Amino acid sequence: MYTTDLSGKDKNAAVAGVAEDPALIAAFEARVAADEFIEPKDWMPEAYRKTLVRQMSQHAHSEIVGMLPEGNWITRAPNLRRKAILLAKVQDEAGHGLYLYSAAETLGTSRDEMTEALLSGKAKYSTIFNYPTLTWADIGAIGWLVDGAAIMNQVPLQRTSYGPYARAMVRICKEESFHQRQGYEIMMHLAAGTDAQKRMAQDALNRWWWPSLMMFGPPDDKSPNTEQSMRWRIKRDTNDELRQKFVDITVPQAEAIGLTVPDAALKWNEERGAYDFGEVDWEEFYAVVKGEGPVAKERMQARQKAWDEGAWVREAARVHAEKRAAAKLAAE
Amino acid sequence: MSDPSKEWPLWEVFIRGKGGLSHRHAGSVHAADAKMALEHARDTYTRRMEGVSLWVLPSAQIVSSDPGDAAALFEPAEDKVYRHPTFYKIPDGITHI
Numbered sequence A: 001m002y003t004t005d006l007s008g009k010d011k012n013a014a015v016a017g018v019a020e021d022p023a024l025i026a027a028f029e030a031r032v033a034a035d036e037f038i039e040p041k042d043w044m045p046e047a048y049r050k051t052l053v054r055q056m057s058q059h060a061h062s063e064i065v066g067m068l069p070e071g072n073w074i075t076r077a078p079n080l081r082r083k084a085i086l087l088a089k090v091q092d093e094a095g096h097g098l099y100l101y102s103a104a105e106t107l108g109t110s111r112d113e114m115t116e117a118l119l120s121g122k123a124k125y126s127t128i129f130n131y132p133t134l135t136w137a138d139i140g141a142i143g144w145l146v147d148g149a150a151i152m153n154q155v156p157l158q159r160t161s162y163g164p165y166a167r168a169m170v171r172i173c174k175e176e177s178f179h180q181r182q183g184y185e186i187m188m189h190l191a192a193g194t195d196a197q198k199r200m201a202q203d204a205l206n207r208w209w210w211p212s213l214m215m216f217g218p219p220d221d222k223s224p225n226t227e228q229s230m231r232w233r234i235k236r237d238t239n240d241e242l243r244q245k246f247v248d249i250t251v252p253q254a255e256a257i258g259l260t261v262p263d264a265a266l267k268w269n270e271e272r273g274a275y276d277f278g279e280v281d282w283e284e285f286y287a288v289v290k291g292e293g294p295v296a297k298e299r300m301q302a303r304q305k306a307w308d309e310g311a312w313v314r315e316a317a318r319v320h321a322e323k324r325a326a327a328k329l330a331a332e
Numbered sequence B: 001m002s003d004p005s006k007e008w009p010l011w012e013v014f015i016r017g018k019g020g021l022s023h024r025h026a027g028s029v030h031a032a033d034a035k036m037a038l039e040h041a042r043d044t045y046t047r048r049m050e051g052v053s054l055w056v057l058p059s060a061q062i063v064s065s066d067p068g069d070a071a072a073l074f075e076p077a078e079d080k081v082y083r084h085p086t087f088y089k090i091p092d093g094i095t096h097i
């Protein structure tokens, strides 16, 4: 998921050597356990702060990088209605990134530091955005599946323990539902169209289904930080729980428009009241985390290019503002 | 490496949801000056008619109370129950009070 820790190393390195007052830690843990909100100026353990900065900035990066696969189709949207919708959606994703950067900054890490961590490869973003958008149907599949999976993860985070993060999630969740519905609508229309259009929709589902399931992160038994994150209320459901929920909700949506989920093992389990489904290719997942996704290089090149080409604008605006402020001061 | 002095300053954004309501904190934006801060606040926080008026002010200008002082600041109010109407017992039968 956007928020599943993909960083791999230096988990608790930050805490080593820092002796924190056990009474403060106990009081903090008790507040969090009582579902109280932690605010920026409240005392918090260093490990909580670090984990949150990592999680929130990774989430923000995912929103920003997530604009690239969809941005790829803005100029080629099939009609004006679709184009206006896609533009609005991509603009929302920029907004989501900014809400989250702004919330993460309250923890004492600057926006530029986070951007640098992304560009240097130190910070991660969701693996899903390292897959290419080959046809227009991919825009439908992304809205339906990728935003759908994001909603599943984000809704419980509206009650996450860190106040600014929870409030950012409330704002984001309000906007996500349109993203998913416009995607499903695209799929619906294609699936009801010509044979070629239907094939295109099915092909997009075939390619996006498994990467979407990977968005929830590794299986619970391979996700060592889940327990601490759940205790800290910065994760509210396990990866496998959310994945199951996603499958159960999405399969009937596919069936309703005559598309087939590409999983031979998929079968309704009467006893569990849930779908059994096949094993995700975790080798592929870990390879993409490591940066071997089909278009991982292009994504970072695009971000780097935007950053570099914006440098003179940032500089000019800053110097201009400083000059005007100085002139105003002199005139007073 | 990032140089904090080169980063556009941070501004806090407050939105009046509709006429009659007070402005409420929404989040923050980076901007070189006040005019740009308003523009960024508009693009970032009001894409769906979330407001009718915006305030932005430099984050550095906000003075806030220390959470460590919360007890001293807010608890004295707790033993002043006579500040609440329910403190007063009015006999049954007396109305409009």
Ligand SMILES: [Fe+2]
Binding pocket: A063, A092, A093, A096, A172, A176
């Ligand atoms: Fe988003």
Ligand SMILES: [Fe+2]
Binding pocket: A093, A147, A150, A176, A179
């Ligand atoms: Fe979205």
